[in-house]
Amino acid sequence: MSAYSNEASSRVESSVDDGVLTLTLNSPSDGNALDVAMTEALSDALEQVNDQRDVLCVLLRSSSRHFCTGGNVKDMQSGSDLMRGSVEDVRERLLRSLHRITRALSGLDVPSVCAVNGAAVGAGCDLALMCDIRLASTSAVFAESFLRLGLVSGIGGSWFLTRIVGYAKALELTLTSEFIDAEAALGLGIVAKVLPDATLDSEARALAKRIAQNPPTALRMAKRLVREAADVSLSTTLEMAAGMQAMLLCGQEHKAAVGRFLDRQAAKKRTSA
Known part of the structure; x- marks a missing residue:
C-alpha cells in the first residue's frame, strides 16, 4: 500500500492498494460536514486522480458513524466559512470551492464506488449521488x-438525483425533504446493494478491487461511453463506440486479454479431460 499525495489534511485520508484509491472522510466531530477545509482536502485528492495511471477505481468512504451530514449548520448560523461576505462573495466561493468536488468527482476517468454508512443528507447525499456505484449499510439514511x-442543493445534486430516480421522484424527495432508509434507497436505484454494517467496508473494497482488475484503457473508455451515452443520441453513441472499439481491437490490452482467456479455456479442457 502506498500513500497518496493528499497527506496535508487529516480530514481526508488517502491510500492506494491494488489499483484502488481509497478516500476516507475523517472529521467525525462534525459528521464529516462539507466545510471549506473538508471541501479543499477532498477536491485536492480527486483532482489528481486522472493523472495517476496506477489508480483504476476510487472508493469513497467514512471513518465515522456518518458518511456526510452535509453543510455545517453552525457555520450557517454564524455566517462563517462558506457563508462569509456578500451574495456575490458566497456565489463565487461556491463556484470556486464547493463545486470543485462536483467537477472533479463527476469528471473522473475511472469508476467510483461509494460506501454509505449512517447519514448521507443534504450535500452529503449529493456527494454520494455523484459516485458511479453506491453501496449502503443497513444503518444508512x-x-x-x-x-x-x-436552501436548495447548491452543488448540483438535483442533476444527479433526477438521472438516477427520474423527474417525478426527484421532485418528491426534494420538496418533502423526506428521509429514506437503505432499503427504500435500494428500491429507487440510489444504491446497488444494502449490506450489514459490519461488512460494508469489505464488500465495497472487494467491488472496487474487482473493477480495478480490468484492462486500464478499456476500463476508462467503458466508463466514458456509458457516461456520454446518457446525454447524446444513438448515432453519436455508435460513432463513439466504433472509434473506441477500433482503438481497443488494435491495442495490446485486447490481445493480452484474449491470450489470457484462451489460456484459461485450454486449462479447463485439460483438467476436465
Missing part, C-alpha cells in the same frame, strides 16, 4: 433535506 433549512 438519505435525504435531500435542503428545504428544511430554506
Whole structure:
C-alpha cells in the first residue's frame, strides 16, 4: 500500500492498494460536514486522480458513524466559512470551492464506488449521488433535506438525483425533504446493494478491487461511453463506440486479454479431460 499525495489534511485520508484509491472522510466531530477545509482536502485528492495511471477505481468512504451530514449548520448560523461576505462573495466561493468536488468527482476517468454508512443528507447525499456505484449499510439514511433549512442543493445534486430516480421522484424527495432508509434507497436505484454494517467496508473494497482488475484503457473508455451515452443520441453513441472499439481491437490490452482467456479455456479442457 502506498500513500497518496493528499497527506496535508487529516480530514481526508488517502491510500492506494491494488489499483484502488481509497478516500476516507475523517472529521467525525462534525459528521464529516462539507466545510471549506473538508471541501479543499477532498477536491485536492480527486483532482489528481486522472493523472495517476496506477489508480483504476476510487472508493469513497467514512471513518465515522456518518458518511456526510452535509453543510455545517453552525457555520450557517454564524455566517462563517462558506457563508462569509456578500451574495456575490458566497456565489463565487461556491463556484470556486464547493463545486470543485462536483467537477472533479463527476469528471473522473475511472469508476467510483461509494460506501454509505449512517447519514448521507443534504450535500452529503449529493456527494454520494455523484459516485458511479453506491453501496449502503443497513444503518444508512438519505435525504435531500435542503428545504428544511430554506436552501436548495447548491452543488448540483438535483442533476444527479433526477438521472438516477427520474423527474417525478426527484421532485418528491426534494420538496418533502423526506428521509429514506437503505432499503427504500435500494428500491429507487440510489444504491446497488444494502449490506450489514459490519461488512460494508469489505464488500465495497472487494467491488472496487474487482473493477480495478480490468484492462486500464478499456476500463476508462467503458466508463466514458456509458457516461456520454446518457446525454447524446444513438448515432453519436455508435460513432463513439466504433472509434473506441477500433482503438481497443488494435491495442495490446485486447490481445493480452484474449491470450489470457484462451489460456484459461485450454486449462479447463485439460483438467476436465
